[in-house]
Each structure stands twice: as C-alpha cells, then as structure tokens.
Amino acid sequence: MLEVSGLSVDYVLDHGSVRAVDDVSFTLERGEFLGIVGESGCGKSTLLFAVAQLLAPPAVVADGSVKFEGTNLVGLTDGQLSAIRWRDMSVVMQSAMNALNPVKSIGAQFKDAMRAHGKPSKQEIAARSAEVLRMVGIDPVHLKSYPHQLSGGMRQRSMIAMAMLFTPDLVIMDEPTSALDVVAQRSLMVQIKELQLSYGFAVIFVTHDMSLISHFSDRLMVMYAGQVDELGATRAVFDNPLHPYTQGLLEAFPSIHGPRVPLKGIPGNPPDMARLPTGCRFHTRCPLAVERCSQVAPDLYQIDDALVRCLRRQDGSLSSPQQGSLSR
Amino acid sequence: MTELLRTEHLTRHFKIGGMLSRRMLHAVDDVNFTIGEREIVALAGESGSGKSTIARVLARIYKPTAGEIYFQGKPVSRIRSRPEALRYSSLVPMVFQDPFASMNPVLRVQHGVLRSLKLHRPELSGQQRTEEAARVFEAVGLGADMLERFPYELSGGQRQRVGFAQALAMRPKLILADEPVSMLDVSIRIGLLNLMAELRDKTGVSVLYITHDIASARYVADRLIVMYAGQIAETGPVDDVLANPRHPYTQLLLSAVPDPRAPMSTAGEADRGEPPKVIDPTPGCRFRYRCPLAIDTCAQVTPVLAELLPGHDAACHVAQSARGGAEQVKAFT
Amino acid sequence: MAMPVAGVPTETPAGQLPAGRTLARVGRAVRSSRKATVGTVLMVIFILIALFPGVIAHDSPTVDAYAPRLPVSTAHLLGTNAYGQDLFSQVVWGTRNVLIIAFAVGIAATGIAVLIGVAAAYLGGWWDNVLNVLTDVLLVIPLLPLLIIIAAYAHGASTGVMITAITVTSWSYTARQLRSQALTLRSRDFLEAARVRGERRLYVIVMEVIPTMTSLIVAAFLTNALYAVLLSSSLQFIGLGDPNTVSWGTTLYWAQNNAALQTGEPLWAIAPGACIAVLGAAFALLNYAFDEIGNPALRPVRKVRQKKGAQ
Numbered sequence A: 001m002l003e004v005s006g007l008s009v010d011y012v013l014d015h016g017s018v019r020a021v022d023d024v025s026f027t028l029e030r031g032e033f034l035g036i037v038g039e040s041g042c043g044k045s046t047l048l049f050a051v052a053q054l055l056a057p058p059a060v061v062a063d064g065s066v067k068f069e070g071t072n073l074v075g076l077t078d079g080q081l082s083a084i085r086w087r088d089m090s091v092v093m094q095s096a097m098n099a100l101n102p103v104k105s106i107g108a109q110f111k112d113a114m115r116a117h118g119k120p121s122k123q124e125i126a127a128r129s130a131e132v133l134r135m136v137g138i139d140p141v142h143l144k145s146y147p148h149q150l151s152g153g154m155r156q157r158s159m160i161a162m163a164m165l166f167t168p169d170l171v172i173m174d175e176p177t178s179a180l181d182v183v184a185q186r187s188l189m190v191q192i193k194e195l196q197l198s199y200g201f202a203v204i205f206v207t208h209d210m211s212l213i214s215h216f217s218d219r220l221m222v223m224y225a226g227q228v229d230e231l232g233a234t235r236a237v238f239d240n241p242l243h244p245y246t247q248g249l250l251e252a253f254p255s256i257h258g259p260r261v262p263l264k265g266i267p268g269n270p271p272d273m274a275r276l277p278t279g280c281r282f283h284t285r286c287p288l289a290v291e292r293c294s295q296v297a298p299d300l301y302q303i304d305d306a307l308v309r310c311l312r313r314q315d316g317s318l319s320s321p322q323q324g325s326l327s328r
Numbered sequence B: 001m002t003e004l005l006r007t008e009h010l011t012r013h014f015k016i017g018g019m020l021s022r023r024m025l026h027a028v029d030d031v032n033f034t035i036g037e038r039e040i041v042a043l044a045g046e047s048g049s050g051k052s053t054i055a056r057v058l059a060r061i062y063k064p065t066a067g068e069i070y071f072q073g074k075p076v077s078r079i080r081s082r083p084e085a086l087r088y089s090s091l092v093p094m095v096f097q098d099p100f101a102s103m104n105p106v107l108r109v110q111h112g113v114l115r116s117l118k119l120h121r122p123e124l125s126g127q128q129r130t131e132e133a134a135r136v137f138e139a140v141g142l143g144a145d146m147l148e149r150f151p152y153e154l155s156g157g158q159r160q161r162v163g164f165a166q167a168l169a170m171r172p173k174l175i176l177a178d179e180p181v182s183m184l185d186v187s188i189r190i191g192l193l194n195l196m197a198e199l200r201d202k203t204g205v206s207v208l209y210i211t212h213d214i215a216s217a218r219y220v221a222d223r224l225i226v227m228y229a230g231q232i233a234e235t236g237p238v239d240d241v242l243a244n245p246r247h248p249y250t251q252l253l254l255s256a257v258p259d260p261r262a263p264m265s266t267a268g269e270a271d272r273g274e275p276p277k278v279i280d281p282t283p284g285c286r287f288r289y290r291c292p293l294a295i296d297t298c299a300q301v302t303p304v305l306a307e308l309l310p311g312h313d314a315a316c317h318v319a320q321s322a323r324g325g326a327e328q329v330k331a332f333t
Numbered sequence C: 001m002a003m004p005v006a007g008v009p010t011e012t013p014a015g016q017l018p019a020g021r022t023l024a025r026v027g028r029a030v031r032s033s034r035k036a037t038v039g040t041v042l043m044v045i046f047i048l049i050a051l052f053p054g055v056i057a058h059d060s061p062t063v064d065a066y067a068p069r070l071p072v073s074t075a076h077l078l079g080t081n082a083y084g085q086d087l088f089s090q091v092v093w094g095t096r097n098v099l100i101i102a103f104a105v106g107i108a109a110t111g112i113a114v115l116i117g118v119a120a121a122y123l124g125g126w127w128d129n130v131l132n133v134l135t136d137v138l139l140v141i142p143l144l145p146l147l148i149i150i151a152a153y154a155h156g157a158s159t160g161v162m163i164t165a166i167t168v169t170s171w172s173y174t175a176r177q178l179r180s181q182a183l184t185l186r187s188r189d190f191l192e193a194a195r196v197r198g199e200r201r202l203y204v205i206v207m208e209v210i211p212t213m214t215s216l217i218v219a220a221f222l223t224n225a226l227y228a229v230l231l232s233s234s235l236q237f238i239g240l241g242d243p244n245t246v247s248w249g250t251t252l253y254w255a256q257n258n259a260a261l262q263t264g265e266p267l268w269a270i271a272p273g274a275c276i277a278v279l280g281a282a283f284a285l286l287n288y289a290f291d292e293i294g295n296p297a298l299r300p301v302r303k304v305r306q307k308k309g310a311q
Helices: A044-051 A078-084 A106-116 A122-135 A140-144 A152-163 A182-199 A234-239 A244-251 B051-058 B082-091 B110-120 B126-139 B144-148 B156-168 B186-203 B214-220 B238-243 B248-256 B296-300 B317-321 C019-032 C034-051 C087-123 C125-140 C143-154 C159-186 C189-196 C201-237 C248-257 C266-294
Strands: A002-013 A016-028 A033-037 A059-068 A089-092 A170-174 A202-207 A219-224 A227-233 A301-303 A306-308 B003-015 B024-036 B040-044 B066-071 B174-178 B206-211 B223-228 B231-237 B306-309 B312-314
Touching: A002 A044, A016 A044, A016 A059, A016 A227, A033 A044, A044 A059, A044 A170, A044 A202, A089 A152, A106 A122, A106 A140, A106 A152, A122 A140, A122 A152, A152 A182, A182 B248, A219 A234, A219 A244, A227 A234, A227 A244, A244 B186, B003 B051, B024 B051, B024 B206, B024 B231, B040 B051, B040 B186, B040 B214, B051 B174, B051 B206, B082 B110, B110 B126, B110 B144, B110 B156, B110 C189, B126 B144, B126 B156, B126 B186, B156 B186, B174 B186, B186 B206, B186 B214, B206 B214, B214 B238, B223 B238, B223 B248, B231 B238, B231 B248, B296 B317, B306 B317, C019 C034, C034 C087, C034 C266, C087 C125, C087 C159, C087 C201, C087 C248, C087 C266, C125 C159, C143 C159, C143 C201, C159 C201, C189 C201, C201 C248, C201 C266, C248 C266
Parallel strands: A033 A202, A033 A219, A089 A170, A170 A202, B040 B206, B040 B223, B174 B206
Antiparallel strands: A002 A016, A002 A059, A219 A227, A227 A306, A301 A306, B003 B024, B003 B066, B223 B231, B231 B312, B306 B312
C-alpha cells in the first residue's frame, strides 16, 4: 500500500545542505502497524513529514519516491495532494496544543476538516463528528468544548478522532503520547490499537519510547543518524536485536521486574549530521566495532526476515545471541 | 539512618481564579516524609501530583501554606537572615529538568559554578575557585576544557551534568533533582542516573529524585515515595514497594508501565489516567473515583499513612483494614 | 530540525548570541545579508562625513560668501542658496548635528527603557504597577505641544534641549517592548536557578536577564535613533529648533522660508530631504538586518527546486 524507496531529505542551508534522511526504503501493507524508533536527531520526524508531504523549506526531498497506492506523492501539487489528504491518509501530531486551534471548539475544527475535503451537509457533519468522538471514547457533548478545557489525554484523543473523520487507509502518528503520563499513555495506545484492528487502517508510529511501542507494532524500524539500522518483526527485534545500537537502546531501559542490574547506556552522543563519522555512522559509539567499521559504510543486509546495517553481521563475525541481550 | 530532612504536615495551596475568587488549588496536602543521609529517595507521581511543588517548597522558592520542614533538626521557616538563607541554599541546591532552559545561553557554562562558589564559599580566592570548578566538572564526568564553552556547544546530557556540577560546587547535603533525565535521550539517561548513585557513594550526598518514570526510580533509588493528587499514597524501600504495592494507585501505575520483556498488562486498562485537579477538595480519598475497591469510608474519611510492612506505609483504608495490612489487596493486577 | 521533540536540541533562542563569538558572527552576518551590508555601508559613510566634514566640504556652511542661487557646478556641487551659502557644505556639516542627536537620543532613551522595562518585568508586583503607570503616562504625552512650550520657554530649542525633550517622550515605547520580552524570560529555568543559588535580584536583572536581550536592545536603539532623526528634523523644519545651527532640518526650514521649490531652487529642499531619507533608511535597514541575524526564521527563504518525479 505504501512503498518508500530510497527517500532522502536534505535541509538546504546557507553554507551547504545537510542530509537528515539518507536513502530510506520500506513498505507497508494494509492494516500493518509500523513503529519507527530512534533518538533525537535521527531523522524519524523528518522522515514522517516527508512521507506525509508536509516538509517546509529549508527541507526538501532530495531523492527517492513515496508511492501511496501506486501514486508517487513526491512532486504532486497541493491540489493533487489534498484529494488524498485526510481521506486516504491523515496525520496525528505530537502535541495537540500545537495542532488544535485554541480559539475554536472541537466541533468547529471537525467541521473545518470535513468541509476542506468534501461537501457534507450540516447533518452529515454533526453525525460524523459525534461518531468519531464516540469511537475514541469521548462524549459527543465535548464538540462544544475548547481545547484548553479538555485534559491532555482527551485532547490527544480528539486529534485521533479528527484523523479518523474519513476512515483513512493510513494514519501517520508523530509521538502522540509523549506528553502524557504513563497511565494515560497506555490507555491511548490501547485505544489506537483497538481502532486499528476494528477499522483496518495502517499506522506509522514514530516514537523514542521503544518499550511502549513493543506491545503494539507489527514491525519495528530503528533509525540512527538518518539511516535505517534495523527493520524487522517487533518481537524478533526485541528478543534478538541484530544491530549493536538496537541492543544498546534496549539495554538502556531499566526494568521494573527482575533483578536490579547496573546498566551502561550508550557512551558518547549522536553525531552532528554535518560532520558524520567515516564508515559506519555508529562505529564511534559501538562496543563491538572493529577497524573496518571506520572505513566501510555498511548497506542494509538481510538476515532471515530482518534487515540490518552492520558490517559484522554481514560478514558473520557477529553471531547472536549477544551477551547482555535482554531475553537472557 | 541519620535523618537529614523531615517534613511535617507540609502543605502548599495556590489561589486560583480572579482577584475575587476564593478557590484554592491544593497542590500539596499534609505531606510527611523523611530523607536520610547518603540515600536517594525517589518522589514519583504523574503531573499534578504535587511532586514539583514539593521540590520548590524545599528549595524555598515557595513558602509552605502550612506545616514545617526540618533540615538537620532545625525548622526551615525560621531562616531569616541572608547568611542563613545562603547556607541553606548551598546545602540544598536544585537541579532543573530542562537542560536547554536551565543555563543562561549567553554566558559560559562555568558561570553558574563560579557564581555558586563566590556566593557560598567566599573564603576561596579566584584561583582556587577556578580549580574547584575544574574539580567538580571532573567529578561529574566532564572535562575541565568544557568550562569555557557555551551552552549551545554542549549536548543535553552534558548540560545536565553541568547542573549537577553547579550543585556539587556548594558541597551540598541534599540535591533536589527535579526530573533531571526526563528530557534526555534514553541512551543518555542511564549515564546520569549512574552519576547520581556515584555521587551518593563517593561524596555521601543525598538526592531527592523527582520523576514520573517508575522504572528509573527503581534503578537508582533506595526508597520510593508515590504521590497522588497532592498526597502521599505509599512509601517504603523501593524494591519492597514495587514488589508488594499496597495502594491501588501504585498498582495501577505499575500495571501501566510498559516493559518490553513482558506482555502488556491489561489491569486497569479502562482507566483513562487523568489525575484530578484538586480544587477545594472534600474529605475522603482522592483516588476513590478511579479505585475499584472504594468503600463508603473512602468517601468520608481522608486516609493517612500507616505502616503496613516494616518501613512500608500506605494511605488506603482498604489496604490498612485487610488483616492489618499484611495481606495484599489487589485492585489492579 | 522539524518539530521540537523532547530531547531534541532547539536552536539557540533568537538573538542570544554569546558575546565571545559575537563579533565574528556579526561580521559574517553583515556580509551575508544584503540589507545589513547596505545599511552598514551607508551608516559608515555618514559617520565618516560627520567626523571629518572639513575633508569633504571645503567651504564654511554659514558664511554667505558666494553669489546667491548659483546652479550646480564643480565649485559648488549642489549650488548655492538664496543667501549665497554653499549648499553642499551645509548638507555635509549638517550631518554632524543630526547624528549627534540620533545617537544621543538612541543611547539615552534606550538606557532608560532598559532599566525601567526590565525592572518592571522582573520585580513585578507593586514595582511593575508603578513603572507601568509612569510608562503609559509618558506614552500619551504629545511631543509637539510639549516641544512648542519648551521652545517658547527656551527661545528656540538648542540641540541639548531637543535631545532631552525627544528622549523624555520617546523612551516609553521601547520600554514596553523590553518589558514584554523580559516577562517571557521571567519564568525561565536559568533565572530560577540563579535565584535558588542565592543571587540578589539586582544582580539577576543586570547580569542574567539583560545580556540575553541584547538583540532587542540593539533594535530598540536603532528604533529610537531613527525616530530621533525624523523627529528632530521635523521639529527644526517647523522652526522649533535653533535656526542658527547647521543641520538638515534647519536647512529645510530656511528653504521653506524662502519658498525654494517655487523659486527654482529645488536642490535647497531636496538635498537635505534626501539625506534625511537615506539616513533613516540606513537605520531601518540595520534594524531589519539585526532582526534577521537574531532570528533565523525571518531570513529570506531561498526558493529550493524540488526534484520533480525523482525516482
């Protein structure tokens, strides 16, 4: 349904351009839940915006294509895109307070969204607005409420309701739960998953919280420094992480159950995208790096059903399970 | 455990509404806890639980509406003179949450440390101050060459370390760390949590670690205080509280924390997770609206902390009445 | 990059460049922005003219040594006026007076505005109320009637009187701006951190708050200076200045008195008028340029060609 090929996004600045997303490719089937994880600066949000065709200058798609149901979205005009937007593909942003208009009631914003993509009658608008609110578990009386009158969790739910107005085939979400507390977060995730299973839409979910997404996504994509470092079935990635970065990330989450183990995290910092290391972008922080890692930049390599970008995996000098892996 | 800080009936209310309104927001109500020397106490709760307010009251940014804080046995409210106030703020400094907003962007990172030294250790000469600044930077894992840098040249994790260095420069007894790792990348957090533990071990400083992330609290803290709606719900040694949570709210929190190694718990799934804004509350347990075990007493009498297991207290009528608290009542499993 | 995510470093907030690297960055920025380059060049030219007028114009501006109403020639680059004074000299020598007023008012008005605006914001409460009332009262005092009274009292406002009067009536506008900016900073963590470590309030205002507002303070200075140029010239034009000083406004005054435009001596009016306009533009360009340097979001967006149908 969605095929991203070789997508690269550059930020064009005064003194040259910086590649924020480098040659990313993946496919998405109908009804599939894809989680994209990574830390700050890895390019996951930029990638998301590129897929949704929401990039603003100085960011541009430098290369690659985004084929949504056969049509390449890159290069379409706004007019052509608006036919797809919201009807077939909708976006849920990170913070409802950024995306919702604070001076309009929720109902008014739903009405705007519906009018922008069709010509529904007043009754149709009222009926559908109430229906989507009920879908996310909010009493339709809140159509009259303003965003600031709702709690954080309810605001996020109304964002999701708005995204569901036309029951799209694909919903793109950029960290919709990061501003919420843990109980509200769980509740919202469960709601999203339920909706997804009932209505069968595909989801691309970007987050920095790996443990949260582990329970909801079908496949997981790990990004680092603008590239895809690992892509595979969620359970497989957690039980048997192939890339040392994924492993490091997993080990950076202290556990509530089980014995208290001293953890190390990943030393160093993510690289400056304007001054990337030679060879593999992760090698300066990788505990398993060898000399070749600083010389050769690895490509994505297939191992069973997963893809990984690691020289040592590719040449077999790294075999799993790795010591310190979580499932032990 | 030598007592370092103790609060008694600590309360802080804020007036809300316009000039004529009499409504009060009960941010913190009747909070009693102690912090000993050489220990890390985690104060955990969701937003609106009052944990940040407590930090600010302890840092003397706010005055308590009622109740008292005893530091090293002496009441904090009696601090009047500037030397006494300076002494307290050097012994109980604060580390802030936002690494990008907690440093003045136009001044070098050593500025805060040098000023702290100038204000609180006036016996040092300029040369000694510079040496001491280098020393505390090394103690938090930053090179002395970073002293002359500007904040924008440092990463978030490094900036938070500078925050700890500023606190260390004053030779504190208790560091108030207000969500010091929440805004950092996951892989950087562990480094800072390890630093806190190292400071406790090497210099004997205590830390009040305020967080909403139970897992990190478990990783670094010795004792845990769980707050809900301005009151303490449960407190005790961290492993004990997490293994045998007595208060239904603690159980709910634990069930909601995602652990990749275990399937997601469905307990309390229906709970939307919206803690109340406590404005002019009536007596009774503030958690009763979300609690599946609520009984009549819960609506009438506000529960107080009572010891259910050695060192482990919970404020819940149902938990307290269940065979003297020894048997665990399960609200959310 | 795109939206601020928890943990993503956001850009250094607008205009808060640390002093140590400022000069180098400003130099680079001036060269890169067209507005900045033009504005700076113009300003430098005017300053040089004001500093060394004798080098450029060899005649005295006041002595009526020449034949009146001479046309443009190599001896008199702008001709002479009805009194036989060399117009070019008048314009060149007049620069000094205008720039003195501009910079004096700029510095004085901005200084007062910073003190009052920032103090009001940071001290809050009673202080804020009192200072706000003061600011607002002065905001509405009409300058012209005030100056007419002063001029009448002082028998023609000399440069010093004009500087004072303009300063007194113009600081309040930028004080309000600076107060708003300082208010947004008030709850920033680093200020709270300073208070928690025991700094006194005055120290925080001077050493922590004001340094982060440098770009706004520079903008306030440029605004006040520009305003002073226009206002002082206008006041001199309507005769409220000291008619014996050499200044563009007074030249205009005399031009008007002698109906220069009607009597075929347009340059008498146009020359000083053009100078006022160009100096004003220089200040304005510098103001825009500083905005852009401080806040990258305002920079002109380069149209980037997207690869159509890239495969």
